[in-house]
Amino acid sequence: MQLKLDNNVSQFADEIEALSGLNLYDCYQCGKCSAGCPVSQFTQESPTRLIRLIQLNQKETVLNSKTPYLCASCSTCSERCPMEIDVAKVMETVRILASREGVKPAVKEVVNFSGAFLDSVKSNGRLFEFGMTISFNLRNRTPLKDAMLGPVMLQKGKLGLFPQSIKNKEKIKNIFNNSSYFEPKEEKKEH
Amino acid sequence: MAYGYYPGCSLHSTAKEYSMSLKAVCRKLNIELNEVEDWNCCGATPAHTTKEELGVALAYSNLVNASKQGLDNVLAPCAACYNRLKNASYAASHSPLLEKRMNELTGGKVEHDIKVFNILEFFRDIYGQDNLKTAIQKPLSGFNVACYYGCLLVRPSKVVNFDDPEDPQSMDELVNLLGAHAVEWSCKTECCGGSHAIPETDIVLELGRRIFSSAQSQGAQMIAVACPLCQANLDMRQEQINKKYKTDFKMPVVYITQLLGLALGIPSAELGLNSHFVSTQELAKI
Numbered sequence: 001m002q003l004k005l006d007n008n009v010s011q012f013a014d015e016i017e018a019l020s021g022l023n024l025y026d027c028y029q030c031g032k033c034s035a036g037c038p039v040s041q042f043t044q045e046s047p048t049r050l051i052r053l054i055q056l057n058q059k060e061t062v063l064n065s066k067t068p069y070l071c072a073s074c075s076t077c078s079e080r081c082p083m084e085i086d087v088a089k090v091m092e093t094v095r096i097l098a099s100r101e102g103v104k105p106a107v108k109e110v111v112n113f114s115g116a117f118l119d120s121v122k123s124n125g126r127l128f129e130f131g132m133t134i135s136f137n138l139r140n141r142t143p144l145k146d147a148m149l150g151p152v153m154l155q156k157g158k159l160g161l162f163p164q165s166i167k168n169k170e171k172i173k174n175i176f177n178n179s180s181y182f183e184p185k186e187e188k189k190e191h
Numbered sequence: 192m193a194y195g196y197y198p199g200c201s202l203h204s205t206a207k208e209y210s211m212s213l214k215a216v217c218r219k220l221n222i223e224l225n226e227v228e229d230w231n232c233c234g235a236t237p238a239h240t241t242k243e244e245l246g247v248a249l250a251y252s253n254l255v256n257a258s259k260q261g262l263d264n265v266l267a268p269c270a271a272c273y274n275r276l277k278n279a280s281y282a283a284s285h286s287p288l289l290e291k292r293m294n295e296l297t298g299g300k301v302e303h304d305i306k307v308f309n310i311l312e313f314f315r316d317i318y319g320q321d322n323l324k325t326a327i328q329k330p331l332s333g334f335n336v337a338c339y340y341g342c343l344l345v346r347p348s349k350v351v352n353f354d355d356p357e358d359p360q361s362m363d364e365l366v367n368l369l370g371a372h373a374v375e376w377s378c379k380t381e382c383c384g385g386s387h388a389i390p391e392t393d394i395v396l397e398l399g400r401r402i403f404s405s406a407q408s409q410g411a412q413m414i415a416v417a418c419p420l421c422q423a424n425l426d427m428r429q430e431q432i433n434k435k436y437k438t439d440f441k442m443p444v445v446y447i448t449q450l451l452g453l454a455l456g457i458p459s460a461e462l463g464l465n466s467h468f469v470s471t472q473e474l475a476k477i
Contacts, residue, residue, distance in 0.1 A: 110387070121238075
């Protein structure tokens with residue numbers, strides 16, 4: 001990989017800190033996060049490497065990495081980090097930032113899944129699993145994916161055929177329509 | 192005894208046997224569950240990885256409802272729901288700015304402190320191990336169980352503040368108390384891949400393979416879980432794992448409430464033991 005270094009190396013790490021409150025300069029690449037990461041074997045950039053790229057201001061590479069999408073949000077990394085960096089939150093922050101900046105997601109299936117899931121919650125207040133799976137398959141253009149599980153689930157009564165709706169749908173719509181990408185931050189930490 | 196109850200979406204569909212067995216156990220133990228009125232989805236992983244505020248607000252909205260109802264505590268049997276509700280409560284209590292924002296988004300307020308607890312916490316700390324012990328009618332002797340906690344019950348420990356994040360014991364203690372034997376194994380808190388089951392199935396199959404291998408090598412006959420997603424990923428996908436890796440796992444993946452129900456003498460049909468993909472016949476014979 002070719003890195004383009006400039007004199008403004010702190011820019012991206014500062015941006016991440018402003019959005020998430022996480023100070024990535026605390027990371028000294030011990031690799032503990034990547035050693036425990038259950039999905040690092042499936043990704044190109046390990047968590048350690050992704051953080052190093054952030055420190056080196058490689059915004060484009062980071063926003064186009066598959067790693068934040070393949071992160072399973074298990075928080076093993078965050079739990080074990082000796083510097084108490086919430087690494088899982090770094091992944092989340094990068095993903096949300098990429099979406100806000102209109103970067104095409106590196107793993108579109110994961111984003112399609114989230115979209116299908118949240119659409120279902122937005123319209124009914126609760127998840128309608130059957131409808132969500134069909135909607136995901138259509139978005140993903142894999143209409144028959146997991147189709148063989150359907151009949152058994154139906155037979156065992158594990159698949160509701162109709163969505164459940166809550167009464168106060170207006171509240172849910174309000175939450176969806178007015179939520180911001182990032183939470184407000186109290187104050188910037190010194191480092 | 193009456194407690195607040197947040198079932199979450201899964202307990203109404205893919206995890207219906209979790210709900211069935213929990214309700215049967217509570218009936219038997221005279222525990223009354225008051226469902227949070229008009230509860231909504233906690234948002235799970237898709238919400239907090241899409242918009243930070245959405246992930247907190249969807250969960251927080253349920254705490255607002257619970258507060259209106261005057262509930263002091265809420266049992267969330269789904270590990271993912273438990274994690275999200277705990278996170279919302281933690282985030283709002285640590286940031287007045289965020290709390291104000293959540294009040295704006297949900298149009299309500301959490302007026303008093305509401306304790307959110309998971310199923311293991313509930314039976315260990317609230318109902319109490321001693322009370323449980325006296326209620327056991329049919330000890331589950333002769334069964335080796337791998338207690339699988341997964342991620343969301345124990346991590347991040349700063350937020351959930353429950354058990355040891357690397358080597359938790361609460362489910363092991365419960366399983367031993369029921370008369371079965373909890374095996375020592377290395378995958379207690381390994382991730383099952385969670386919501387990647389649908390978009391990234393291959394990852395979930397590989398993680399499942401590792402979990403089954405570890406459980407089998409330690410002589411476990413079944414895996415006990417307290418999370419609908421862990422159950423679905425390990426039970427529904429077990430055949431796919433066998434096909435892909437040419438393995439021959441036939442390991443039932445049961446909810447801890449099903450084991451509890453059996454030990455309390457509840458008939459297996461009331462515990463939904465016939466709803467699993469992998470046969471639970473051996474257990475149903477108890």
